[in-house]
């Protein structure tokens with residue numbers, strides 16, 4: 358089974374993928390395919406180059422990962438799982454702290470360390486890369502470069518940890534989603550089936566089409582009426598005109614539950630578009646460590 362992840366070796370996304378692989382007991386079958394950026398994970402999946410993909414979705418400090426949200430809207434990928442990884446950013450370099458002039462990372466990495474960078478490296482040039490480990494790899498070339506990445510990545514690329522705990526807040530977590538293009542039958546052949554008794558979550562995207570008072574209220578009311586708990590609601594630009602949005606809604610429950618099916622049935626006639634992203638086992642922080 359080929360699993361597309363953000364590369365090169367040493368990304369947090371790889372950590373997330375390994376966490377999910379272990380949970381699904383796929384250690385003997387899974388082969389990781391490293392991609393240059395998040396978009397490429399989706400393209401690899403769409404082109405049939407991998408069975409499964411793992412991509413970052415949202416971070417507790419920096420918020421949503423726009424490219425992941427956009428690619429979920431645009432493509433055929435659907436969500437079959439999620440996992441949460443604890444983020445522990447460090448500053449990695451070949452040189453010493455006083456040599457550092459350029460700091461590299463994925464935009465999420467830079468965003469999660471913004472205040473700390475201003476405080477400790479006010480004059481450094483900040484440059485974005487495809488991933489945290491891509492930044493680490495580039496930093497092996499010059500002593501004046503440093504990467505924001507995980508301590509494990511320092512080991513992979515033989516870099517020094519010049520500053521541990523560089524993130525703005527101690528508690529830092531990223532939620533990753535597991536995506537596929539395979540249908541239920543194909544998945545049944547490849548994956549151990551999920552325990553039907555565990556808690557599920559469902560993700561949808563809705564576009565309201567007609568801007569009118571109470572349109573979103575009415576949709577959210579369908580969830581409230583059925584006592585369905587929302588876990589996330591985010592808007593993204595519809596990309597049609599300024600001020601026009603699509604809404605990403607996550608809620609507790611499985612689309613195979615009658616109560617969820619009924620709520621979706623009631624919402625559908627009220628919206629211009631409803632895209633079902635998938636129902637999948639909710640990450641359980643009590644059972645899963647990382």
Ligand SMILES: O=C(O)C(=O)Cc1ccccc1
Pocket residue numbers: 363367368369370371413416444463465466487488489490531
């Ligand atoms: O997976 C990575 O290493 C990335 O570059 C994306 C990212 C960046 C920061 C936190 C979590 C994921």
